[in-house]
Amino acid sequence: MKKLSFIFAILFVTAVLAACGSDTKDNEQANEGNGNDNEQQEETLTIKHQLDETEVQKNPEKVVVFDFGALDTLDALGVEGVVGLPKMNVPNYLSKYEGDEYENVGSLKEPDFEKINSLKPDLILISGRQSDLYEDFKEIAPTIYVGLDTSKYMESFKENVNTLAEIFGKEDVAKTELEKIDEKIAALHEKASNDDGKSLVILANEGKMSAYGPSSRFGIIHDVFGFAPVDEGIEASTHGQNVSFEYVLEQNPDYLFVIDRGTAIGGESSSKQLVENELIQKTDAFKNDKIVYLDPENWYLSGGGLESVSAMADEVEVVLE
Numbered sequence: 001m002k003k004l005s006f007i008f009a010i011l012f013v014t015a016v017l018a019a020c021g022s023d024t025k026d027n028e029q030a031n032e033g034n035g036n037d038n039e040q041q042e043e044t045l046t047i048k049h050q051l052d053e054t055e056v057q058k059n060p061e062k063v064v065v066f067d068f069g070a071l072d073t074l075d076a077l078g079v080e081g082v083v084g085l086p087k088m089n090v091p092n093y094l095s096k097y098e099g100d101e102y103e104n105v106g107s108l109k110e111p112d113f114e115k116i117n118s119l120k121p122d123l124i125l126i127s128g129r130q131s132d133l134y135e136d137f138k139e140i141a142p143t144i145y146v147g148l149d150t151s152k153y154m155e156s157f158k159e160n161v162n163t164l165a166e167i168f169g170k171e172d173v174a175k176t177e178l179e180k181i182d183e184k185i186a187a188l189h190e191k192a193s194n195d196d197g198k199s200l201v202i203l204a205n206e207g208k209m210s211a212y213g214p215s216s217r218f219g220i221i222h223d224v225f226g227f228a229p230v231d232e233g234i235e236a237s238t239h240g241q242n243v244s245f246e247y248v249l250e251q252n253p254d255y256l257f258v259i260d261r262g263t264a265i266g267g268e269s270s271s272k273q274l275v276e277n278e279l280i281q282k283t284d285a286f287k288n289d290k291i292v293y294l295d296p297e298n299w300y301l302s303g304g305g306l307e308s309v310s311a312m313a314d315e316v317e318v319v320l321e
Contacts, residue, residue, distance in 0.1 A: 052145075
């Protein structure tokens with residue numbers, strides 16, 4: 001009897017120890033699984049941009065956007081995390097973002113920080129008009145500068161697209177869309193660079209005109225699309241070089257590209273009346289019906305987006321037809 005009791009006692013202890021070991025192993029495996037899930041959910045990226053290095057959560061759920069070019073790209077990539085944007089002067093092709101499901105976070109130059117903070121965003125995207133307020137933005141949420149460097153337009157444009165694609169896991173979509181744009185621009189550049197015509201880009205604004213040449217805000221026409229400038233010496237500045245109608249006649253461009261700032265910011269269009277006066281009517285561009293009024297939304301408000309860059313190439317190509 002004593003032997004039997006001793007044997008049963010040993011078997012009982014062995015069984016208990018085995019059960020405890022199994023529970024411990026199961027708990028460890030469960031904890032490992034939870035750790036992997038948490039790690040996946042909290043994956044972060046370090047994004048280098050013109051103003052800083054910023055750590056941002058992968059696939060942020062709530063995004064505030066202050067750059068319409070970036071909004072354009074997010075829309076083209078199929079990203080659905082936008083919760084707020086400045087609702088003044090939103091380009092028509094992005095008008096769905098004027099809906100009530102998107103909060104108005106001020107204007108491009110005067111952000112509503114109280115509203116932005118209340119949204120508790122995971123990411124804020126800004127560009128040149130808000131760059132001076134970067135420190136204020138980053139106190140609320142990780143903030144990335146996505147402004148364009150127009151002196152290297154395509155490199156800067158692609159870098160912004162690929163950055164957004166990486167953050168939101170849309171690399172394949174971005175690759176496909178960028179390849180389409182590259183093909184379109186290559187064909188346009190070949191046609192434009194083989195053409196003998198000279199071109200001039202002007203911004204019409206409240207009865208005045210500014211000219212833009214290579215490496216300028218609208219220099220993509222020359223630097224990327226391949227149109228030869230009528231004047232190589234135009235000052236490359238954000239606001240362009242102030243010019244007169246006499247200057248335009250003297251340069252006598254074959255192609256004249258016009259951007260109407262007034263229309264872009266919600267005013268009435270007056271560029272046609274301004275531009276097509278008696279002096280401009282003496283230019284080859286007017287005589288040959290080669291004055292093109294570019295869509296100010298694409299060129300002034302949302303340039304640098306996947307959709308806008310493609311549309312911009314289409315707009316200028318018409319003069320070569």
